[in-house]
Amino acid sequence: MDADPLDGSAAPSWPGRSEGDPRPGATPxxxxxxxxxxxxxxxxxxxxxxxxxxxxxxxxxxxxxxxxxxxxxxxxxxxxxxxxxxxxxxxxxxxxxxxxxxxxxxxxxxxxxxxxxxxxxxxxxxxxxxxxxxxxETVTAAAAEAAAWAAARAPLEGLVDRRPELAPWLAWLDGTGLLRRLAGDPAAAGALAGPLVAVLDGLPSPGVALGRLATTLAGDAHALDDGRPLATLALAGARVLAGSGPAGGGSAAERRATWAAVGVHLDELSSTVLCLGLPGGPGSAAGRLLAVAHEAGEPCVLTLRQVTGRGGERADPGVGAGPVFVCENPAVLATAADELGRAAPPLVCVNGQPSAAVLGLLDALAAGGARLAYHGDFDWRGLRIANGLRDRVPWEPWRFDAAAYEEALDAVGGGPLSGHPVDASWDPALRPALERRAVRLAEELVLPALLADLAAAGRGVASA
Known part of the structure; x- marks a missing residue:
């Protein structure tokens, strides 16, 4: 029953009614x-x-x-x-x-x-x-618009049903209204949803150029260029897949690192990898560069183009089935170059989120039988990077487990631990240890112990 307290004491003002006309039934x-x-x-x-x-x-x-x-x-x-x-x-x-x-x-x-x-x-x-x-019919129109937006959003819900790890991304899109702002209307949002789902369904990639990914999955080589709506939406999803928040820092370096973390490179020259002590060999251009750097005891920077070689031919790192140390921060590699020089064993730096060049080189090392040992920062971001890397290539922890964390804290101090906790796939005890101690331990703080390991390994390589 409609019991709205309208007492009829004043005539309503519907469109077209003559204002101030006192005559009953005045013709609108x-x-x-x-x-x-x-x-x-x-x-x-x-x-x-x-x-x-x-x-x-x-x-x-x-x-x-x-x-x-x-x-x-x-x-x-x-x-x-x-x-x-x-x-x-x-x-x-x-x-x-x-x-x-x-x-x-x-x-x-x-x-x-x-x-x-x-x-x-x-x-x-x-x-x-x-x-x-x-x-x-304002409410009817609003309901129709809401239904249209829901239909446009439906493919994204289907994506999250298949890949629950993207749930924080969709919740962020809904909370910020980003899809509505970028699309403007349900029809445009629906047109974006298809390519967006295709791109995120294809991540992480084993290694593909951004333009090729855009051409293959969106039908436009520039659809994922910076500033394009599809790029903004897909990049937020890529951040979540890489273990970060959907918003990101907004810098060009951050965007490049995010794409690299899910196996996408902007081009073959901007993606690089820093390494030291890789013997190299005559079988490829990159192998010869590594050999020269190794002889000089100097770090070497390889581009993705050099790592993959022309026609997809991989670099020749010259390690074979030997050991390779992998660190997260360039300071470790730079210090090893300063103090060990030619005596440094093979060492690769992922430099935060691994780039396509880093992943390409580690793939080549693993394919050759190399035994990878990894160390990173003892914090939640460090664990996410390590988890992602372990999903790509096999490695064993190098002073990077709960026992090493506890031992290091007894010798050095760290900073406050913040961020969202994450399990360590290689050591179930590491997360509880970090939560209990609540201390972040940067890789540089344990540099003396890492250098001692590298020096010992270098002597072993030299005597072999």
Whole structure:
């Protein structure tokens, strides 16, 4: 029952009603158009039946229901009805309207009366439209728009159902309204959703150029260029897949590192890897570069182009089945170069999130049988990097487990640990240890122990 406390003391102001016109049933301009205003009917009879001032409250109730997309059925009630309002309802329906504090009218009864009398053969809605002009169905339109947005978003929900690790990304999109802001309307959002799902479903990649990924999955080589809507949305998902938050830092270096972390490189020259002590060999250009650097005891920077070689031919690192140490931070490698020089054993630096060049070189080393040993920062980001790397290539911890963490904390101090906890796939005891001690331990703080290991390994390599 509609019991809105509209007492009918003031005439409503629907579109086209003459403001300040005291005459009951004053003709609104919209009604002058007759049937062209919507539906068919006898406008003059409708003015006499429904267009009087005592029935203005009823017409307004009907308009409100039409605007809200509600059915014109059931009973509407007017509290504090006046004698004139009761008499008007009696004249409209041809029966007594009852007595009491409130006045109730059946919309179904009014609709039947209007249809059968011929005043409005199309019913109550058409009658109100003829009298007062078209109704703006705002709620109906809003519901239709909401349904359109939901349909546009549905492919993203399907993606998250298949890959639950992307749930934080979709929650962030919903919370920030980023998809709506970038797309502008549901049709554009739907057009974005298909390529977006295809791109994220293809990550992480075994190693592909960004332009080729865009061409293959989005049909446009520039669809993933910086600033394009698809790139912004996909990059947020890539960050989550790489173990970070969806927002990111916004710098070009951060974007490049994010793509690299999921196996996508911007080009073959901007992606690089820093290494030391790799013997190299004559079988490839990169192998010869490594050999020269090794002879000089100097670090070597290889591009992705040099790592993969022309035609996809891999570099020749010259290690074979020997040991290779892998560190997270360049300071470790730089110090090893300074202190050990030519005596340094093979060492590769991932430099934060591994780039495509880093992954390519480690793939080549692993394919040759090298035994990788990894060390990184004792913090949540360090664990995420290590987990991602372990998903790509096999490695054993190098002073990078719970026992090493506890031992290091007894000798050096660290900083406060912050961020979202994550398990260490290689040592289930490491996460509880970090949570219990709540201390972040950067790789540089244990540099003396790492250098001692590298020196011992270098002597072993030299004597072999």
């Amino acid at each position: 301009p919209a009604a002058a158009a007759g049937p062209a205003s919507g539906g068919t009917g006898d406008v003059e009879r409708l003015r006499r039946l429904l267009g009087t001032e005592p029935l203005a409250w009823l017409v307004e109730r009907v308009r409100r229901r039409m605007a809200q997309g509600q059915p014109l059925a059931g009973v509407v009630t007017l509290p504090k009805a006046t004698h004139e309002q009761r008499r008007a309802v009696e004249r409209l329906l041809g029966r007594r309207a009852g007595s009491g504090y409130s006045l109730s009218v059946s919309l179904d009864e009014v609709d039947r009366m209007l249809r059968h009398s011929g005043a409005a053969p199309d019913g109550l809605a058409a009658a109100v439209t003829l009298l007062t002009g078209p109704v703006d």
